[in-house]
Amino acid sequence: MELLFFYLVALVAVLSGILVITCKSPINSAISLVMTFFCLAIFYVMLHAPFMAAIQIMVYAGAIIVLIIFVIMLLNLGTAVQARTSHCIAWGSVVGALMMLLAMTFLKGGETTTVQGEITKEVVAQVGHTELIGQAMFTNFLLPFEIASILLLVAIVGAVVLTKREV
Amino acid sequence: MFTVTVHHYLVVSAILFSLGTIGVLTRRNAIVVFMCIELMLNGVNLSFIALSHFLGNMDGQVFVFFVMTVAAAEAAVGLALMIAFFKHKESIDVEDFNLLKW
């Protein structure tokens, strides 16, 4: 039952992914991308990571995609940009397909490890998923967390400066 | 036999990543290229969380958190760049991004 559900979601995710790269209109691509993000959020729930699912929806579907759509509408692009020459598309597809093939081969050759960490379903249910992430983030990953905050600040300032001035 | 294993998730992740790559390499619209990069990032995120779950380790999820942070920053700066470029050249075609020459 779970497997069936997984296949269904995976199918939707992959199909919408294909749509992202094939749609002529960037708006359609963006909508398809939202679809993929939703599918991934479902996967996260299936993987007992509800907090990450929520973040996925909020940050990606809520913030980034809105931003992208906003820019598309701001620039009023439509389908103005032409498609690439066919050999470009062919080469790009070949490289991408090759990458996929190699990744699959790599995965097929791999074996599942028997290592099991301390975070089991029970622990997640007992302590709570969000608390576990919080503990990890504010102890072991405190420094990267602070650096990430500085990165965001710099990004904000950079975005303002870039759009304000004539480049 | 009929349970979902880590392999399943990793395969989906690989497919999404490759689709993103193809998009980056084949599309001319900079915004679509940008969205394809987000797709690639999400493919990686999926493998992080899947492995985190099956290994019983929280680090993967924290890492995804940071990836999202970087993606948000990238969205802000990348889109700002695009607007600036559009102001300058009236275009966001990647084939016009040819100033890195020589």
Added chain:
Amino acid sequence: MYDKLWLIPFFPLLGCLINGLLGKKIKNEKIIGGIGTLAMVSSFVLSCKYFFQLLGDTVKTHEVVVASWMTVGQLQVDWGFMFDPLTAVMLLVVTGVGSLIHLYSIGYMHGEEGFYRYFAYLNLFAFSMLMLVTGSNALVMFVGWEGVGLCSYLLIGYYFHKKSASDAAKKAFVVNRVGDFGFLIGLFVLYWTLGSHGVWTVNFLEIGKNAHLLGMGSTVVTLVTLCFFLGATGKSAQIPLYTWLPDAMEGPTPVSALIHAATMVTAGVYMIGRMNPLFALSPDTMMVIAVVGGVTALFSASIGLAQNDIKRVLAYSTVSQLGYMFLAMGVGAFTAGIFHLMTHAFFKACLFLGSGSVIHAMHHAYHHAHLHDDPQDMRNMGGLRKKMPITFLTFLVSTIAIAGIPGFSGFFSKDEILWWSFASTRGHVALWVLGACAAGMTAFYMFRLVFMTFFGEQRTHAKAKDHVHESPLVITIPLMVLGLLAVVGGYIGIPHVIGNLVGHIPNYFGDFLAPVFAPTQELYHISAHGTAAAEFGLMGVSVGIALCGIFLAYIMYIKNPALPGKFVASFTGLWRAVFNKWYVDELYDALVVNPTKKIGTFCWKGFDVRVVDGVVNGIGKLINVFSNALRYTQTGFAHNYAMTMALGVVAILAFYVFR
């Protein structure tokens, strides 16, 4: 006590910095000249203070360490300064004469382009010279030693747009480098040999204390002292390296007076005096020094006989007088050498400044008359006695002093040298003969100079004749002071025989310098022995020779002006050789300069252009070819780079899969 000693060289450095950095903005000649002169006068005042302090002191040698310079292995080198009677004398001479010449320069250089540059260089020179004489170790001395060489170069080439001036500057620099090379080699050898005896030092006091470790008359000590002497011949213009000094007269005249007569060229003499315990160890080197000094004295005096350029005569005279000093050093008469150094500084500076005054006047006269005659050629002068009375009087006094007429300063110092060269345990009659002949020639050419310049009828161009005037006060005051010193300067060092005769007047100068030289002279039994009668006899002979020279000059240039022409006609070959300076420059050109140039040209055109440049250019071209090929990979399109990256990822993946 003497802890502000470093201020003495510091004042001129400050003056140099102010004038060098801000002089272009100041523009006002009086302020610039004032700063430069004030810096020198400050040093002079401080030197005087320390000099009187030293007179009342029982300990005569003081060392002041300002800071540590470097510590390498066993060697500790400080920015150390020392003050002893020898340094005191040198300081007083350098700062005293230097102050007067700075003052004189304000008048002489008036209106010259780059006035501030001149004063900056002059102060820099004073700084270097004071470092040279106050430095307590050989490395600090070497800083000054190189500094004065550099300033000499800069000041000789002051009129650098004149090719002859820049050539002369280059020549002086290169010839000095040869000497510096000797100095450095000597220092290295000394350092290592002393080190092998367990004394790693370059400090003069330490060297003096431990010199005996090297052994009396040993090969190594002879080698070291000969190397140092080579350095001295370069700086002090002795055979074989004297050729730069006459050419150095291309610089402004006050520079010739300060650097190429009074101070810098005496650095070699000072250096030998400073290292007297070392030099005394090698009788062979002492003999070489004495012979070179004596021969130089005679040789350059002979060249001076036939020169017509007023400054060139003085230049050869300087070389000759320096030869006397080295003669004194070589026979162990260190005190007499330094004494002659001092009196020479007075009368030679006065002579040079006097000639400068004459040149100044002639130049202005020609300028007024719009003529382009040579203002330095004595054949255009004559009869200036009445036009320039002060210059004439001071010039005459100094000439009498240099000729060695009793009662004037030159007499006392020169006769003490001649007496020592005759009677010293390291002297020889032949050395005395050399010195006496040179004294006769000196008297002749100096009075020839005076007679041609100041006596007889004026041979100046008719148009310029009436424009010749006495120089302003700023020029004549230094002349008067130096002229006075040229007369009385000798009385501080009256020889014992004369002192005994008149009534037990001690030789103040000798007693003052005794702490520096007497220990060495006692240790190695260097002294002059002889009866008072012999000394008086020799004195009489040398004075007689000098008087003969003066008389000869009087006959040839006043009484019978046609005589020189006849003389030249009957001894054409000899005269031409003397007039052309014995063809020494030509000889050096043929033996050293041209072969060196040829080697240089070969290295340039054969080796450098073909091999070195070929390799360098070849590598450059190769890179160019490769880059031209690689340029096509840099399309500038972002997606091409993305594609390359993706291919890279595929390759890495492939590596992991098919490993």
